[in-house]
Amino acid sequence: KEEDLLCPVCLSVFTKPVSIPCGHNFCMNCITDYWSTLSVLQCPLCKETFYTRPLLRVNPVIDEMCLQVDTPFCT
Numbered sequence: 060k061e062e063d064l065l066c067p068v069c070l071s072v073f074t075k076p077v078s079i080p081c082g083h084n085f086c087m088n089c090i091t092d093y094w095s096t097l098s099v100l101q102c103p104l105c106k107e108t109f110y111t112r113p114l115l116r117v118n119p120v121i122d123e124m125c126l127q128v129d130t131p132f133c134t
Contacts, residue, residue, distance in 0.1 A: 061128055064076075064121070064124055064125050064128055066084070066085050066086045066089050067083070067085065067103065067104055068085055068086065068089035068090070068093060068103060069086060069089050071086075072125050072128050073085075073086050073121060073122070073125045074086045074087070074088065074125075075087035075088065075117050075122070076117060076118045076121040076122055076125060077090060077115040077116065077117060077118060078118050078121075079102055079109070079113050079115070080107070080109060080113050081102045081104075081105050081107040083102050083103075083104050083105065084118065084121060085103075087115060087117065090103075090115065091115070094112070100112060100113075
């Protein structure tokens, strides 16, 4: 579903989608900006804590699905 391709932080279609260790997905910039405001790194959704900064790599499967979405959600 197209709504599954929305970042829970910015509520837009993922840009450079990354998966963090708990399994949640975010835009690369959204999660790095979010983490820059915290003293302890955690998932914004489930609050799982990460004691070392996870290595973030763009998820190619989600990225390709996002490229297929060309219709706006709101008009």
